Each structure stands twice: as C-alpha cells, then as structure tokens.
Amino acid sequence: MYKHRYLPMTEQDQAEMLAAVNASSIEELFADIPAAVRYDGILPMSGQLDEPALLRHMRELSDKNADFDRYTSFLGAGLYDHHIPVVINHMLSRSEFYTAYTPYQPEISQGELQAIFEFQSYICELTGMKVANASMYDGATALAEAAALASGATKRKQIIVSRAVHPEAREILLTSARGLNLEVVEIGYQNGVTDVDALQAAITENTAAVLLQSPNFFGCIENIRAIEPLVHASKALLVVSANPITLGLLESPGALGADIVVGDAQPLGIPASLGGPTCGFFAVSEPLMRRIPGRIVGQTVDKDGKRGFVLTLQAREQHIRREKATSNICSNQALLALCASIYMSVLGKAGMQEVGLLNARKAHYTASVAANGPLSLAFSAPFFNEFVLKLPDSADLAAVSAKLLQAGYIGGYNLGDAYPELKNHMLIAVTERRTKEEINAFIRELEACV
C-alpha cells in the first residue's frame, strides 16, 4: 500500500472503512464516473521526491535567482526592498493564523477578526479615510475595483486615469473595463506629474472617476490639491493610489479630499516574492461605505455584552447577492494584512515618520550624487524615495542592467519598456536599507556602464 507522511490510512483502516460503506474496493467508490471520462494512465507530471531531495531541488532553483541578500537592489517600480522587522515572520508563522480559513465562525476566529479590525483601523488612520475593508488581492486590482465602484456610485461610464499610474495597474484596469463596459481615457504627464490642464479638459459630465497615483510611477508626488476641485466640480470621484510607507511623512489623501484611497501594502513588511502575494488596501469616505467591495470586519458584542468582532455588511457580497453583488471577490489577503498590521505595530507612530524621512533622505542624496556626471534627473517635481534618471542617448538599458548585475547590483527599472518616449530613462528606488557606500558605489558603476 502507498505510504506517505501526510496520509494516515492503514490497510486495517481501509478495510474497515470499505466494509462500513459496503464496498469491496476504493475503485467501487468511483463507479459514478463514466468510463468515457476515466483517466487510466499515470499523469505526465513532475515526479515524487523524498524530503531531502526536494529540499535540495528547491534550493537549486532558488540559488539560480539573484536575490536581495546577495545583490544590492535599486529596483522599485511598485515593489520595494524595505527592511522587514524580524518579529514579523515569527508571528506570521503562528499556524493558528495561517492554517485558518476565512473567519466564518467568529467565536473561534476572534484572533483573525480582531487583527483585521486593527488593520482596517491602521489603514483609516494612515489614509485619512473613514472606512477601510479587510484587504484586496493587490494594489493594482484594488484600483480597478475602485473604478468599478465609482461607476456604480455615479451611474457614469467614463474613467480617467493618469499615464503616471503604474502601467500594470492601467493594463488591469483596461481588462476589467472591457468586462464592465467602461470607457477608459488616459491623461498624459508633464515634468513627471499628471498634466492638470489636459485633465481639466478631459473631465466631462460622464466622468465617473479620476484615478491618480501619488507618489506616481515616476516617484513624483502629484499635486492633488490642484486636481481635487476639478474632479469634484463635475461630481466625479477622486481615486488616489498611495504607497502606505509614504504616509507617515506625506499628507494623507483623505485630508486632500480623495473619495477612495487604494494601494499596495507590500512596503509594510511583505517580501517582494517575484511580485506576489502582496496585499491591496481599499478605503472610502463614509457615503461609499455600503458600496465597498470585499470583506469587512465590524465590532459588536456577545450575549454577555463582551466586545467581539464579526464579518459584517455581508449583504453586499457574492454569497448572498450572487449576480447582483458589488464585486465577485470573496477573499482577501488576510495573512498579508496581518503582516502589514504587525509592521505598523512595530514601527508605530514614531517609526512610520522616521522610515518615511529616511527613505526621502537617502533617495534625495542618491539623486544629488547621480546628477553630477553623465546622468541627469528627468523631472524636477518633488519625489519621495524613487526618481527618474536620464541616461545618455547612446545607452542601451538592457546592456546596462546586465552589466550592473555582473557588478552585484539589481539596477533600476527601464522606463522605455512601458513609455516609448522615455527610452534611456531609468527609475531608481532607494529605500532605508541602502547605505551611503552602496549608493556611491552604485552611481559610480552606473556612470561607468554608460
């Protein structure tokens, strides 16, 4: 009989259980599957490995990748190499958290429910919004969900999105807009920020929402104060995608008049992991509370008046509303929302300010060093921890990245991939993890490469 460390069935068990169900073999239990669709062979899949061999195989695959421990990364573009406090992995490894399902039985899920309630509280405090949900797949899909919400709330079909929003988020928006029959209009940028005049000209009485990212994909901080009145004058909604690690330092989008604030919590202690899983967040102003997609945890009391937490406002959701639901999403990224919460608990009030300031200082230092040689800053708009360097026209960015890799660096993002007009432009991210020596050496190497 096949034995495996995850399978407790013994020959005696199997005999007893088959007898209990009046079957003489396991095969009989599959008699309802028509012969025409039975699979008889052995599936052509990767084979079984014992535990030591599997560890060795996985280690070999892992070692073929250039990781942030062995290479110094200046790559961001929506996914960052921040310091992850040691305690996070210890707490996330508590299997009471990670082996649980969605908290449908609140009496034995108070830990998860309270953790999400605290996550919602953290997000509201950072974003300056009144209501946050339990999290979304990622920041990019959260932005597409925001467009859907705005269309439903305003009964309008046009979405305006800045070209300075992450290119992948715009691609996802376009995919989902096709499903929802929304029209997407893209607005250009000037000096690294959304072109306000073009935006004003594009807004119509059919505009459901204006979608911005700040700091935007180029790292530049958008002038939300100037844009907010234009959006609200036409009764459209202002949607801002924000990087949460900036919000200890930068004014909250809520204070600037945003109706919906989304973003990705990856900078808050979540490993880059080739881009996923991360954790989207979604926060709205009070009037939009009952339109928010995804799960939400609310506080209540039990029969004895003791405080407790439950999933709430479920009348919005697919398992009740089916085809009339506000969204088809029936999960969140609970474990990573927990991760972000632990990060914010560790950093706290002072740490979130300090980490923001450190990022800004190191990035600005890097920019000042870089701008002295053959490289120049592409834009003069204010930035946080990421900025665009213009390389000489003769530079081949793919070759530059390859050379940097050989020298031990993961270089910046080649903007020409997504913006044809920004060929020879590299997006550089500098987190608190980079030291002055690393920065100086990297810029020297980059200058040598071009």
Add this chain to the structure above:
Amino acid sequence: MKPEKALIFELSKPGRIAYSLPECDVPALAAEELLPAELLRKQPAELPEVFEVDVIRHYTELSRRNFGVDNGFYPLGSCTMKYNPKINEDTARFPGFAKIHPYQPEESIQGALELLYTLQNDLAALTGMDQVTLQPAAGAHGEWTGLMLIRAYHESRGEARTKVIVPDSSHGTNPASATVAGFDTVTIKSDARGMVDLDALRAAVSEDTAALMLTNPSTLGLFEEQIVEIAAIVHAAGGLLYYDGANSNAIMGIACPGDMGFDVVHLNLHKTMSTPHGGGGPGAGPVGVKSLLVPFLPKPVVSKREDGTFYWDTDRPESIGRVKAFYGNFGILVRAYTYIRTYGPEGLRRVSELAVLNANYMMHRLAPYYEVAYPGLCKHEFVLSGKRLKAYGVRTLDVAKRLLDFGYHPPTIYFPLNVEECMMIEPTETESKETLDGFIDTMIQIAQEAEQTPELVLNAPYTTVVNRLDETTAARKPVLNCTCG
C-alpha cells in the same frame, strides 16, 4: 471564559518603540528641506506606541483566539481544509524565491521562471488542458479570467454571446464573476438526484449562450454522471464549458476536466494543492485552457526557448491583457509546486482516492442521524440536512455552534442553497479514522442532545472566548475601526 482582549491601539504608551531602523548615514535634512511643506503631513498618524514584547504578546494572544487546521479537524465543505505541509512554508521563504523582483533581468530569475514553467505544465497535465496561466490570485479571480477568455473567444468569431448558465447549486462567485465579466446569468434547477437537469439545460441554451459554468463533482459532492451529454448540449449550441475546480481534490489522476469536454478550468491551489488559507487569503487560482483559447491568455506567459532558458512571453497580440500585477501570487505557487513534488502523479491519485473514501465513510455513519440530501456515492464531500432537528427547535446553526465546544471547526452550513438546513462536510485525506470517528460520535451526541436537552444546543458555545455575537447590530450600526468615526 477569557476576558476581553485589548486592541493594540489600547496598549499604546507615548515614548515606547518596537523598531530598529538603519542609521541615517546621508545628510540628515529636515522634511521641509526635502519636500514642499504643503505636501507634508500636518498631524502625525496616531499609531500605537508599544515595545517589542507588547507586539509579540499581542499577536501571540490573537493567534490563541484563532482556530486553524493545525488546531484540529476542519471539515469545511468545498474549502478542502487539508494539512498545510511545513516544507512548503520553508521553501517559499528561501531567499531566491522571497527576495526577488519580477523586473530583474530574466537571466537573474531563471530558477523562478523554471519553477513557473514546470508548474504550468504540471497543472495542464492534471486538468487535461493545453496551457495554463498562473496569474489569477484566487478562485473567483480565476473564474473572471476564464470568462473574459470565453468572451474574447466569442468576440474573435464575431459572436456577441451574452449569457452564462449556472446550476442552482453553484458557488455564489460563479454568477458574480459572470456579471463582472459583462454577462447575464441564467440559473437552472437541479434534478431530483441533485444533477444538472438535461431538459432544463436544453431549454436554456441558445445562440446567446456563452458558457456553462459547472463544478464537478458539484457542491453536493456528486459527480455529474451525464457530463458527456451536458458537454455535447452546450457545445452544439456554440457555447463553451467552464470548470470550477474548487472540488478537484476528488478526481486527481482519476478523471481530467479536459476529457469531460471542459474548455476552461480554474484550480484553487489553496484547496487542492495544500497551500494555507491564511485566514482568508492569499490563494492562487490558475486557469487552464484548451488550445482554442490559448491566444487569449493573459500576458505574460512563461515560455522556454530552444536553448533551455526561460522568458516572459509578452508578444501575445490577442491576449485579454493583464489580470494581476506582476505574475500572480508567486509565493503560493512555490508552495503548490513543492506540494506536487512531495507526491508525484501516483501520490496525488491516492490523495483523491482517500479523500473520497473518508467522505463516503462519514456519510454512511452519519446517515441514520442526519438526512443525507442525495444518497448514493459521494465524492470528496457530502451534504446533510439538519431539518429533522427543527422539531426540537434546533437549527443547523445551533449544531455548528455546539461543535465548537468539542474542539471542531463546523462544516460549511446553509450552502448549497438548494438543501434545507444543510451541512456540507469535507473531511479531506489528511485525517485519520480516529479523527473521523471522534467527529461522527460528537455529531451523534449533538443530535441526541437536540432531542433530549435542546437548550443545551441552543445556548452553545460555552467554551469559546466569546459566545454568540450580535451580527444584526454590527451591520445596522457599523463600527469598522477604532481610529475614526
């Protein structure tokens, strides 16, 4: 009972810290010297001020107020709460997987791309499909992706098919995903045996039919015995067949959706492939397709060159576009691949055989006490009705709450919608006969309690950190955070 647990915000004391950030080795400019003052936050975010031991004790205590598969039996139907192997957690944390960026040069992430490519092929083989995308982040995300592929296929043929058919036993995400993909939903009734009613299906299909979405085995735990006829009816009308793979744990290596006539399938790696549910996510919902839909797959697809190197294939002009930032939930995909390699194809077949044996055993033993909704063979799960206990004033919800006192996670309750007072039980293959017997004996005891001392059941649970919570007030007067409003 335990006292109330303080919120982390309530532990705050000004002046405490729990962080250790790198020193500032560059000019320590003030915020106002770096950025225009009007961009800076006027009021600091009021986050808690605690020290490291507070953090550890707080989250440790929260974990103790939570129940996972590692705490005990978790027979939550349609969720496949099998054991989450520890080696998966270790491999996903290897630095070469956890600390890499998708925009790195391809030559610097060959190991990751090789893993993705191999997993694509393994899942294609498992489902009998021609190509797989690993981008979708969850089952519902996979459904929506699959429906967008179907939409693109019909549009490429100049057909505007607007309707998606779902059985009344389907997951709620099926109709919701259809709506988000721009389709109207047509719901058809199940027949007396819980199967798709062929006459109802024949009446429902038309030149408007884009697809039929089907879970097989269904949410009732039943294999659609007439699947070949079902496929023929839908295909004859020009529609495609969508396979909701939520219940794949019943059929691995035994029957492939591709051989049943399905054109699109999604898998829930957080169910079938043992990746942890994480308290509600993250998961992964890869989508496999037959060749007719391959051109429309989300981009990029991971491909292999003749020289043996791997690359992101973005040159896909007919693609529906992107559905997820970067390339899906890679960390989950590493876990799923690790899991597949602990079994291989013959082991996975054994997994399904034992999942089905466990379910049939439980169904037979519980049948005298709770009505089996659809007697006969079940696959990996089965549905009981608690309606007999209504005579004593006891509902299925009460049975579920009483189970908590015995250290069990209750089954899925009140789903599927077409069975009164239902309980959907899925034991999985990683539970021993002793565990199953213990749960069965408890269910029998609760049925007796319901008859003899119903108030004992009605007031349960007694042993949890809170008792039944007031959900009505929570929804009517929402308190959704502690920092505002």
